[in-house]
Amino acid sequence: MKVRKVIVILILCCYFNGFSQGNANSNPLYPANYFNNPLEIPLVLSGTFGELRSNHFHSGLDIKTEGREGLNVVASAAGYVSRIKIAHWGYGKAIYITHPNGYTSVYAHLKKFNKRIEAYIKKQQYAKESFEIQLFPSATTLPISENEIIALSGNSGGSGGPHLHFEIRDTKTEKPINPMLFGININDSKKPRINTLIGYSLSEEAHINKISKPTQISLVQLENGDLISKNIDAFGKIGFGINAYDQLDGAYNKNGLYNLEMKVNGEKMHEFNASSFSFSESKYINLLIDYERFANLKQRIQKCFVEPSNKLSLYKKSNENGYINIEDGLNYNVEIIAKDFKGNSQRITIPISGKKDSILVKDTETITPYEINRDTFNKFSLNGITVAFPKNTFYNDFYLDFEVKDSIAKVHSPTVPLHKNYTLTFDVSNYSEIEKKQLYIASINEKGRSQYETTVKKDLSFYTSTKKLGKFTLISDNVKPKIKLLNFKNEQWLTNSNSLKVKISDNESGIKSYRGEIDGAWILMEYEPKKNMLVYDLNDKTFSTAKHNLKVTVTDNVGNVATINTTFFRKK
Numbered sequence: 237m238k239v240r241k242v243i244v245i246l247i248l249c250c251y252f253n254g255f256s257q258g259n260a261n262s263n264p265l266y267p268a269n270y271f272n273n274p275l276e277i278p279l280v281l282s283g284t285f286g287e288l289r290s291n292h293f294h295s296g297l298d299i300k301t302e303g304r305e306g307l308n309v310v311a312s313a314a315g316y317v318s319r320i321k322i323a324h325w326g327y328g329k330a331i332y333i334t335h336p337n338g339y340t341s342v343y344a345h346l347k348k349f350n351k352r353i354e355a356y357i358k359k360q361q362y363a364k365e366s367f368e369i370q371l372f373p374s375a376t377t378l379p380i381s382e383n384e385i386i387a388l389s390g391n392s393g394g395s396g397g398p399h400l401h402f403e404i405r406d407t408k409t410e411k412p413i414n415p416m417l418f419g420i421n422i423n424d425s426k427k428p429r430i431n432t433l434i435g436y437s438l439s440e441e442a443h444i445n446k447i448s449k450p451t452q453i454s455l456v457q458l459e460n461g462d463l464i465s466k467n468i469d470a471f472g473k474i475g476f477g478i479n480a481y482d483q484l485d486g487a488y489n490k491n492g493l494y495n496l497e498m499k500v501n502g503e504k505m506h507e508f509n510a511s512s513f514s515f516s517e518s519k520y521i522n523l524l525i526d527y528e529r530f531a532n533l534k535q536r537i538q539k540c541f542v543e544p545s546n547k548l549s550l551y552k553k554s555n556e557n558g559y560i561n562i563e564d565g566l567n568y569n570v571e572i573i574a575k576d577f578k579g580n581s582q583r584i585t586i587p588i589s590g591k592k593d594s595i596l597v598k599d600t601e602t603i604t605p606y607e608i609n610r611d612t613f614n615k616f617s618l619n620g621i622t623v624a625f626p627k628n629t630f631y632n633d634f635y636l637d638f639e640v641k642d643s644i645a646k647v648h649s650p651t652v653p654l655h656k657n658y659t660l661t662f663d664v665s666n667y668s669e670i671e672k673k674q675l676y677i678a679s680i681n682e683k684g685r686s687q688y689e690t691t692v693k694k695d696l697s698f699y700t701s702t703k704k705l706g707k708f709t710l711i712s713d714n715v716k717p718k719i720k721l722l723n724f725k726n727e728q729w730l731t732n733s734n735s736l737k738v739k740i741s742d743n744e745s746g747i748k749s750y751r752g753e754i755d756g757a758w759i760l761m762e763y764e765p766k767k768n769m770l771v772y773d774l775n776d777k778t779f780s781t782a783k784h785n786l787k788v789t790v791t792d793n794v795g796n797v798a799t800i801n802t803t804f805f806r807k808k
């Protein structure tokens with residue numbers, strides 16, 4: 237009998253392959269072998285912790301779900317449901333489980349919850365007449381046992397394909413922590429790869445090979461896989477940045493680095509470590525990367541120096557914050573080491589000769605009448621359009637490129653990061669009341685496509701609060717949203733159907749709200765904006781009579797309303 241028990245345990249270990257398998261990577265700060273694999277299949281990742289994303293760092297692991305939805309999601313450890321959030325975007329359908337050891341696990345982009353949780357949520361959704369909802373159940377409302385199936389995996393919210401987003405947070409501070417620090421094992425035999433090295437001249441007289449604007453430095457690969465640059469001549473305060481990615485075993489996805497270090501003459505001068513951060517620091521990713529290069533080329537360069545206004549805690553304390561002062565006549569050896577969680581690494585060596593020289597290629601700044609002084613409030617007006625930037629909206633002083641041509645305002649270009657929102661105001665005193673009703677503020681992207689910006693309407697002016705830079709204008713929307721029945725027709729018997737599906741869309745200002753009613757009472761229609769679809773679960777209700785009216789109302793962002801009324805038959 238004893239032998240059989242051992243075999244069962246061995247099988248279980250293989251089953252939960254990836255989690256709790258040995259303590260090789262566990263960190264003394266965090267309990268090992270506590271959290272189990274939240275899926276019943278071996279762990280393969282498409283995203284790592286701390287990975288650089290648009291305007292944020294990735295706060296968990298993205299676990300592959302075999303390219304499909306509907307896999308069982310199990311509680312990673314026992315605890316209770318402390319939070320449920322359902323949103324059209326972001327985490328979509330998400331559940332938070334608080335554990336007695338001071339940590340909370342988070343499961344996001346779900347398809348649906350288990351019966352008990354689903355019933356609890358629906359009751360609240362019907363009470364609030366809203367699909368989007370946020371709930372904070374008490375510790376005794378929804379207790380969860382270890383490995384209990386809590387949900388089915390999905391693709392809800394801002395997810396670009398089926399997967400499970402899994403997070404571990406410190407319950408008190410809500411800081412997400414790299415789940416791998418809890419001893420989670422992910423096979424990774426591949427080295428990170430560094431693609432691009434950029435040099436930055438950061439003081440008045442500084443240059444790299446006589447160039448003072450950011451310059452790409454070519455690299456040669458050595459036999460052991462490491463990289464070396466040609467000897468460069470430089471002077472003054474300089475810094476470096478790289479583009480790199482890591483691949484794990486079993487997947488082609490390009491993931492983030494765990495650790496990035498820079499040494500100068502053997503001394504550590506910079507270190508980034510993807511261990512834990514606070515959500516309030518997310519915006520500093522725009523200082524960690526070369527924001528202008530990302531805006532222009534969509535390539536993320538991770539800088540190995542830290543500007544004084546960058547308060548990110550993913551950096552470890554280091555000398556001079558990664559700025560290197562090159563003196564005339566001295567030699568330097570710079571090493572940049574990119575590591576994954578397993579310690580696989582790739583290294584760049586950059587030999588530098590200090591040489592004071594005249595600069596041949598300069599980074600020139602265009603001077604405009606609109607000088608931004610980051611320490612003060614800055615406000616400029618032109619042809620009835622006003623921009624107002626609160627103190628510390630920007631990280632640096634610069635000259636704003638502000639123009640108004642053919643009623644289109646150009647508020648610089650999206651090459652400068654903002655720390656706060658600013659206000660953009662349009663004078664609308666020349667428009668009639670009817671015109672004003674249909675007007676909204678739109679941003680226009682590089683391809684000329686317009687997008688609704690939340691427009692606040694006052695009598696004589698409209699304004700929006702935004703972090704976007706670029707082109708803006710006023711656009712009129714007098715077209716109603718569209719509503720189309722998808723899986724049923726008017727006057728149809730629906731005894732054997734499980735759902736009602738309706739397509740809704742609006743090509744102009746976009747959908748602001750929707751409402752579904754059956755026989756005059758609100759019904760829960762789940763909205764999936766990626767599919768422009770509303771879905772009603774016919775099993776939500778018992779129908780005692782046969783003939784029913786479904787009414788769907790959709791309102792766009794300027795208040796145009798579309799309504800559809802249909803009759804269906806169902807008795808059960």
Ligand SMILES: [Zn+2]
Nearest residue numbers: 283297298401
């Ligand atoms: Zn994710």
